[in-house]
Amino acid sequence: MEDWVRAWLEEQRRKGEKCLEIKYIQNKPYVYRSTSVYDKTTKSPKKVSTYLGRLTKEAGLIPKGSRGSRPLHSFRTVREYGNAALMTEEFTDLLPVLQDAFPDYWQELVVLTFTRVTGYTPLSRVADVWDKLDNILDIKPDCDPRTLSRVLTAVGGDRTAQQMVFQHLSSRAQHLVYDLSFVFSCSDTVNLAEFGYNADDIWLPQVNIALFSATDTGLPVMIRGLPGSVRDVATLVRSLAEIDAPGATLVLDRGFVSEANENLLRESGLQFVLPQRRNSTRYETRIHLTDHFFYHKRLIHAGKREVDGVTLYLYEDVDLVAEEEKTLYRLLEEGAIDRETLNKRLKRAGRILIVSSLAAEPREVYDLYKSRSLVEEHFAVFKSLIQADKLYLRDATAVFGHIFVGFLCLYLYCRILNRIKKVGMTAHLSPHGLLLKLSKVYAVRSGEERAITEVPKQVRKIAERLELNIFPNV
Template structure:
């Protein structure tokens, strides 16, 4: 008899059970009660053995006529973050289902898996399976299938347009900015060598991003061929979008008479800051107005010049900083008196030319809205790190960029909700999802329950107006 069986017998005797006998037959352990009674024929005791049941190391004692209790396998998934993602994606999912009927589930899986950070295709399945399947979908997360999905999505231009039109229809004012992503693939004909703000001379794919001033949300993205400094290249990216609602906020790299003329011919509103050496600074513009922008005093004025309007601003704080720098350079002998005088004339000043006629403060705030789009670009680049290096062709680039854009959309929705709750100063979207992941769902096959919500998570959920109260539900 094995030690575990001997120990069980000892425990029963300590409980007062007597006359127990354990037999091992064909590797199985059986329990009997052995007693004796008087046998009249033999004039002596006769052994009486009664079968009680089986004894197993796993289930313990199993009485006669009963079966071993079957322990249902349990699965544990991250519930809090999955439920929040499902809630934030609820408005978009039906449109994805309509636009991409054969691959929308894989797109959703990619969005949910990659929203929390760097996730190559081969890790999507593991990341997806950690989440509670709130939407009840069954995506195929095999890396090869996901790669084919990206290519198929990238080639379905009409379906992408349907999503862009849905998103842009919710905004009355759109702003536009440009950036790039690097590509190390020799087969992507969109990629061109060029210098950039990062000082690298590498093949890069130019990206145009539209964002909404009304919702602080990205609404459209384009991968562009050719030079992004050529406005004619941008015209094609505006197809399918109501240009009456678009204001192109461009950087100084677009400054040229040809670009200004083309934008006017296309009847597209634009805001374009002038270079500091622009001769347009010589035009006299009286700074008759003032306003405050983030507690900074701004003097402002405007002047029409043909069909366009010049807007001049002087940031008092910026002017003070620049004046100190200019005089320091003069004191160190790095500039002469004439250069000092010229630079002092433009210290703290920003000159903008625009097709819009509006109060100077409105134009200034539109110009500063580029910060929002630049922030969107930074987040977008972080979200698409996983597969950017080796994209085989232009179609896969389009698909990769589009899915990355959807991740950005979901990220910004979460960020806006955090901002509305007043938590943005100390909580990021990734940080929020990490905290919510502490709430799990436990599924035993016949029953599903949600684990207790930690106090800190419950407090955050209440501020977000997110219902995360644990409930017990049958499956």
């Protein structure tokens, strides 16, 4: 019996009430008056209980047949529980780091992350979306759009606090992939946005985004906003100074190929994997293809050779050779190339040359090279997650804050994606799809009481397969 129930019962007895009894039904106290009468059949006393009403801590005894007067705060609220519980579970590891790095703003950062990972949510809608979610963390953020705008500016200007988050994530990484991408800006006041090269040849001011991703954890590690005209390896070296990844191997793309960049990488002491362009003179180096392996059922011939302090790795994809040969001969028949160009290109058809500071087996370096697709996937997700407010932010610090929030959304998205990948369900389920399905489970609150609604059969099966321990009795 709870203390407040016992106190109420003792108070009634002091007032002269007799024969009162408390019975718990579904963990709720009910009041009965219990007496005994003589049963002529059994010739013994028989207990008779008369139901008087329900006992509540706020209103006391609510007599039978009366609904009682409910206090204002006891009205029921229904909020989405399943998706909020999943996001809370996957974000738990990063919460202590955010609390240490941003003691004044971490709650607003959590709200921005949770509301934006599920879809397009500008600042003006954050409060409404947050109000739909069950507040499992029991936090009290200020969701006023003006406050959130100030938070973006404050967070964007605190690079030291951001580095605390990046260093926490990078400390677990062994293999990093690095790349640059961009987002356009229509703001006249963001001096970070500059005209620069982009693959779409669109002449608009842009902000370059530098992103590190860890291939061994499948998570983003660090992000930086850069002027749109900056695209060189110097940004890479400066970015590495902000994270904690001793001994990590960097995997780059052909856009970083140059003698100056390679020398800079060597001088920095970084382990790197750098694919070469098809017109590289290094293809003329004789390398015997003495090794072979299969990559996704494709036969790959491989060989390596040490030259000038680095190792050249040469690969020949048998399927790619056939495809490129067909393309080259078709170009010859169409008159797009001559016979001399054909013969020159045939020598390099289906071949990939990689320069690396690593002395490893060809298969290991090839796997690292192929892992570059991870950062490209992360960029695609990141750009979809930062659509809200990105075009009209007022200054560079607000842009940095917006990019950092997008990074947190990407981190949470990848955590959920990793859980789906682990059980092989990526063909049928995406993180957004999983959050939508879980949103069918609600938390119902009435005063201090809280209950979780029934879990649909399909959602229960998905939760069991993903090993989600967020639902009672699932």
